[in-house]
Amino acid sequence: MKSVTFAALAIAATTAAPLSAHHSFAMFDNEKEVTLEGTIKEFQWTNPHTWTQVLVKDASGNEVEWSIEGGSPNSLSRAGWKRTSMKPGDKAVVVIHPLKNGQPGGSLIRITINGQPLGRPRGS
């Protein structure tokens, strides 16, 4: 039985996507990590997923709005997050798995707000 459990955990880890009960995270490139530095535009503390809207300057200096999909408030609050964990104007460094189709979106891996890292939920 033990080996079964370990196998299941290993699978969860290799996909490295949030343990979602809601939808597949296969739209994201789960083998690629992108680090964004920008400013929080909006933080949607909502189910089934939280969304962090971040304004990031692209190579030509234009501001682009990225949509970052995170875990649910339920799992994030158990990792120490609050709906007040970030607010518009905060400086953010966000590490994401980007959308495979190249649009400005991704799934959240970890985030630092004004230099403070926020807790990471189990499995994401």
Added chain:
Amino acid sequence: MWVALTSNRSNPPADGGSTPFLPWAREFFEKRAAAEAAGQPLFDPTANCLPSGVPRIISSPYPIEIIQTPELTLILTETLHEFRMIHMDGKPKPDNFEPSYFGYSVGHWEGDTLVVETTGLNGYTQVDEEGRPKSSDMRVVERYQKRAPNLLDVTYTLYDSRTYSRPWSGHAQFRWAPDLRLSEYICEENNRNKPDSTGKLRLGVEP
């Protein structure tokens, strides 16, 4: 109160063997895998805030609460605030039962193991997120056993001769969390991944 230690992303047979798909089921599964590889997941009821159904709900990664009354065992799930009613009165499923996401569950104790048999399932949901399918003929037998004071093991066996060439089993596990409370989880609140009219999941880029 129990915290899930397993996930519903990919639930192949727990013995490590391959999934005994019948041809239509393999085609269904592979079509989904190809779509995922291309970055565009296909329709899944849960992405539309619909239940994952039995057996997938067993491995939902969110906490559950089990309430025992003399007549019923209730399993409450945080995800989508669903509940399962397991009838402990020894009577079978009523003849006029309409198939549903959670079907009709009958339970009994074998020593310290709770055995739950579920039939009357609709065919709308899958066994896992990857897309192992099921038919409305599926019968699910779950065995709940405490392996340690804080560990609950669930082994479930799937009988569905319209989808699989032989019965096969999956496994889920929970850790006891006496002080945990189920939170509100309202999927309809801000579902940016709702499937579009062609059944493809939206990518949520529009804020």
Added chain:
Amino acid sequence: MIRTTRVCLGCIAVLWMAAAQAQNTARTTKEGMLREMEAAAAARAAPMIAADKLRPRIGGFWEPEKSAGALVTIDGKTPPMTPAGKALQRQRMAQIRAGRSEDPMNLCLPPGTPRDMLSPGPFMIAQTPAKITMLHEHRHLIRHVYLDGPLELEEADPWWEGHFSGYWDGDVLVVEAAGFNGKQWLDSTGLPQSENMKVVERFRLVGPDTLEDRITIEDPEFYSRPWTARLTFRRLPGEGRHLVQEECSEKLLEFPLKAYAPE
């Protein structure tokens, strides 16, 4: 600024397995501690179990005695509203009449409190010593009422249903709720609520098979004084009863559910 790196998937898997193994070893050495936890939980539960034996039995299946439309005061009157309350309800009613209702229930959002008690169809009360759980067929709503009242809310996320706490006052189950998001309507006529609403419900058996719920709403933003409504429920035979959850979100699909079902 954007940087891209590759992940070592194998490394993560190995780390996870090591962590799981360590956790598993810790688990067996923690056996004694767990037994102590279990014993402590049992000791905490003992007085609650003893007290529960003296409580009225409200557990089982119930349905509304009559279908409720508008929520009215206990003497059948319109609730005492502030000008802001009246204006908001008038606006909502006008939208309904114009066929543009913005009732959150239409979007499959949960009925909230106390609107969940206006739900049609049966619900179940699971009565246990430390908790009352109400399970509705309609919108598969679950109310978790921990018997640790009175309610003390410190920092809580605003919820559609609010946060509950209950206690027994003699033969009356008192259920307090606060911490709402203020977005839901109190009933189908658009009676408003704010984030600061407090709801106190007093459940008691007024006959062997009749359950009364006296609902007191306190919300100074929209109501000029606290007011009380009354609902009653009749007991249903429990034997073999099964609640089939209503899945509202099927209606939100942009195609028939069967179109993409495996079968």
